[in-house]
Amino acid sequence: MRVLGVDPGLTRCGVGVVEGVAGRPLTMLGVGVVRTPADADLSHRLLAVEQGIEQWLDEHRPEFVAVERVFSQHNVRTVMGTAQASAVAMLCAARRGIPVALHTPSEVKAAVTGTGRADKAQVGAMVTRLLRLAAPPKPADAADALALAICHIWRAPAQNRLQQAVARQAVHATKGRTA
Amino acid sequence: MRVLGVDPGLTRCGVGVVEGVAGRPLTMLGVGVVRTPADADLSHRLLAVEQGIEQWLDEHRPEFVAVERVFSQHNVRTVMGTAQASAVAMLCAARRGIPVALHTPSEVKAAVTGTGRADKAQVGAMVTRLLRLAAPPKPADAADALALAICHIWRAPAQNRLQQAVARQAVHATKGRTA
Numbered sequence: 001m002r003v004l005g006v007d008p009g010l011t012r013c014g015v016g017v018v019e020g021v022a023g024r025p026l027t028m029l030g031v032g033v034v035r036t037p038a039d040a041d042l043s044h045r046l047l048a049v050e051q052g053i054e055q056w057l058d059e060h061r062p063e064f065v066a067v068e069r070v071f072s073q074h075n076v077r078t079v080m081g082t083a084q085a086s087a088v089a090m091l092c093a094a095r096r097g098i099p100v101a102l103h104t105p106s107e108v109k110a111a112v113t114g115t116g117r118a119d120k121a122q123v124g125a126m127v128t129r130l131l132r133l134a135a136p137p138k139p140a141d142a143a144d145a146l147a148l149a150i151c152h153i154w155r156a157p158a159q160n161r162l163q164q165a166v167a168r169q170a171v172h173a174t175k176g177r178t179a
Numbered sequence: 180m181r182v183l184g185v186d187p188g189l190t191r192c193g194v195g196v197v198e199g200v201a202g203r204p205l206t207m208l209g210v211g212v213v214r215t216p217a218d219a220d221l222s223h224r225l226l227a228v229e230q231g232i233e234q235w236l237d238e239h240r241p242e243f244v245a246v247e248r249v250f251s252q253h254n255v256r257t258v259m260g261t262a263q264a265s266a267v268a269m270l271c272a273a274r275r276g277i278p279v280a281l282h283t284p285s286e287v288k289a290a291v292t293g294t295g296r297a298d299k300a301q302v303g304a305m306v307t308r309l310l311r312l313a314a315p316p317k318p319a320d321a322a323d324a325l326a327l328a329i330c331h332i333w334r335a336p337a338q339n340r341l342q343q344a345v346a347r348q349a350v351h352a353t354k355g356r357t358a
Contacts, residue, residue: 041273041279042279042281043269043270043273044273046269046270047273050274070259080249080262084262084263084265084266084269085266087225087262087263087264088267088270090221090222090225090263091222091226091229091267091270093222094220094222094223094226095229100220100222102221
């Protein structure tokens, strides 16, 4: 399973590609940051994010894209840009027919560190260990993107089993009605 | 000047095309709503918004796109979808090199009714009058999109004069420095 993780943002959009399956060592295929100039027109910044994401999709051909779910509790100004950058990432994936999964920051932290309240350093340290890297990826947005991809690989089997169970349930319900 | 106004939204994205110049009667070239199913995957809804906006750009070839500026004071759940739909509209315009202008809801209301606190009915009534329509466009999102386009046509000359003044200022400053 090859997953592109995206930590959305206009100034820095973290991107990281991880390959592997749950329960086996994972491999990092690439990590980086798509940057856009803060003084540029918003529409041009969104265009630059799109071009950056497209390059990553072209190069790595992921089977899934995992994007951080954006909440608007926090900084009001920042969150709008984050929501808009995440929309661009989701759109790029949807255009190619790649399934998009959203994971919350605490789901990601819990997946890689065991606690949803882990700090940036802890996430960076675990990403470094799990992907057997020489040093934590910098900046934090890049490490977060890898953590998202890892989270997706590890959560996916459970989600798939749940979806299968729901599908079976639906089939039984239909049979019950037609009997 | 031909302007596509976009009142962004995931469930209903209002779109309207108006042609004209400030101080002259305006003409409506088209109005409608791009809808996406509430139960669809978010990434597929964004894709449907993109396809809808692209159709409007193909058909009407506007010189400007005016999008409502989204604030996050209001309903937290709705505003994220609105921000994401607006990102898609801005992206579609930027890809074609069409300038994007953002106007706040109160700027739009003030432009068409004279007060930034006008209600939906008042905006609808003025849009109907200014575009010489037989009845107010329905739903309100469609009328709001036309109001955005009208607002842009009327505000643009002032913005252009300001930009020209800034440009002249910059030329004088350069001359002063080189003299």
